[in-house]
Amino acid sequence: MPSRHRHRLILAGLALLLAAGLVFWWWAGGEGRADPDDRAQVALGRTVYERHCASCHGAQLEGQPDWRERLPNGRMPAPPHDVSGHTWHHPDEVLFGITKHGIERYAPAGYKSDMPAFAEVLSDAEIWAVLAYIKSNWPKAVQERQAGMSVRR
Numbered sequence: 001m002p003s004r005h006r007h008r009l010i011l012a013g014l015a016l017l018l019a020a021g022l023v024f025w026w027w028a029g030g031e032g033r034a035d036p037d038d039r040a041q042v043a044l045g046r047t048v049y050e051r052h053c054a055s056c057h058g059a060q061l062e063g064q065p066d067w068r069e070r071l072p073n074g075r076m077p078a079p080p081h082d083v084s085g086h087t088w089h090h091p092d093e094v095l096f097g098i099t100k101h102g103i104e105r106y107a108p109a110g111y112k113s114d115m116p117a118f119a120e121v122l123s124d125a126e127i128w129a130v131l132a133y134i135k136s137n138w139p140k141a142v143q144e145r146q147a148g149m150s151v152r153r
Contacts, residue, residue, distance in 0.1 A: 032124050034092050034131035036143055045133025048126045052118065057081050061137055075114050081134045088142050092131060092150040099127045 035041055050059070056078035057063055063080030071077055079085045087095065098106055102117035118127060135143055 032096065032128040034096075034128045034135055036132050036136035036138070038132060041129045041132040042136045044126065045129035045131065045136075048122065049130050049133050052122065053081075053130060056114070061085075061134060075112055078115070081137075083138050083142055087134060088138055088146040090149070091146075095131055096124075096127055099130065100124070 034045075049057075058078075058080065061080055061082040063082075063085055064077035067077040067079045067085070069077070079087065081087045090098075094106060098115070099122075100117065100119045103113045103115050104111060107113070122130075135146065138146070
């Protein structure tokens, strides 16, 4: 086989491997991922949660009292992030988006919330870490169920 032909085959093979790697990276959440089994990510998430989230969502992820009933201003109290709340009912991409950009993108038109957007406050890595910390507090069965929602199709 001529060396020029062999080089083209090798380059084509490398390009195919690179493309396959990029597809896997994207599918696996290459731009970010909340891993409740990653101790370092969970530790960072706990620190960030305590600093930026616990004042509303509770030190133990318990949320505000009567979180299902509107406040006098018409807004909803901060929900719990433990298993008693609905956080685990949403895929990671939605949880990330709500945290970064605010809930208005995901709620009906005109919905107002006291939940701020954290795009200017937290890095993407810090947001993923907070989600990892929250998820680390759920029972394994709930983690698995929520992870099934977060798989890219």
